[in-house]
Amino acid sequence: AQKITQTQPGMFVQEKEAVTLDCTYDTSDQSYGLFWYKQPSSGEMIFLIYQGSYDEQNATEGRYSLNFQKARKSANLVISASQLGDSAMYFCAMRGLILTGGGNKLTFGTGTQLKVEL
Amino acid sequence: DTEVTQTPKHLVMGMTNKKSLKCEQHMGHRAMYWYKQKAKKPPELMFVYSYEKLSINESVPSRFSPECPNSSLLNLHLHALQPEDSALYLCASSRAIPGGTEAFFGQGTRLTVV
Numbered sequence: 767a768q769k770i771t772q773t774q775p776g777m778f779v780q781e782k783e784a785v786t787l788d789c790t791y792d793t794s795d796q797s798y799g800l801f802w803y804k805q806p807s808s809g810e811m812i813f814l815i816y817q818g819s820y821d822e823q824n825a826t827e828g829r830y831s832l833n834f835q836k837a838r839k840s841a842n843l844v845i846s847a848s849q850l851g852d853s854a855m856y857f858c859a860m861r862g863l864i865l866t867g868g869g870n871k872l873t874f875g876t877g878t879q880l881k882v883e884l
Numbered sequence: 885d886t887e888v889t890q891t892p893k894h895l896v897m898g899m900t901n902k903k904s905l906k907c908e909q910h911m912g913h914r915a916m917y918w919y920k921q922k923a924k925k926p927p928e929l930m931f932v933y934s935y936e937k938l939s940i941n942e943s944v945p946s947r948f949s950p951e952c953p954n955s956s957l958l959n960l961h962l963h964a965l966q967p968e969d970s971a972l973y974l975c976a977s978s979r980a981i982p983g984g985t986e987a988f989f990g991q992g993t994r995l996t997v998v
Contacts, residue, residue, distance in 0.1 A: 870987055
């Protein structure tokens with residue numbers, strides 16, 4: 767069974783500052799993938815960044831980077847230079863074994879509500 | 885185009901009604917998903933279609949009936965729902981390849997059962 771843990775229900779950050787959102791995971795799979803999604807109040811889940819379990823380099827996408835520490839089973843999201851538009855719910859998710867026939871089965875954490883302040 | 889389009893955006897239905905949620909993508913993805921999300925909770929997987937065939941049903945009650953008429957469309961037929969079925973229903977799609985890729989989500993349908 768897979769489990770994703772996000773221990774920060776809410777976070778505040780000043781505009782232009784960097785913020786780290788924590789995510790730890792537990793799995794017995796050798797091959798897995800970790801995702802971060804952003805969900806504004808409108809409801810859409812917006813894909814931010816992906817890290818494969820065999821990737822040696824930490825993933826980066828613009829202002830987003832994923833601090834992947836495999837031995838500690840953590841996959842923290844770092845947002846640099848926060849903007850007011852970054853205020854949203856952020857979910858960490860894991861893909862485990864590939865489904866027969868293809869596709870992902872994502873397990874989500876409970877989310878972190880980020881508020882960016884002036 | 886990385887868009888998944890869901891209609892309607894909002895739906896209010898009575899417990900005796902029959903309604904359908906629709907989802908469309910034109911990214912060539914052959915895996916499509918329905919998720920249910922209650923307020924302040926993470927999404928929970930309901931169904932997975934791969935190459936237009938149902939590959940996962942997460943023990944969803946039969947009052948929810950999925951359908952994948954072609955590789956671009958995914959429907960969720962609703963019948964005799966309960967008030968506790970009120971939630972945000974999210975559709976997603978991804979490539980159906982080994983190794984997996986990110987899933988792209990639609991904006992969701994906010995369903996209220998009265």
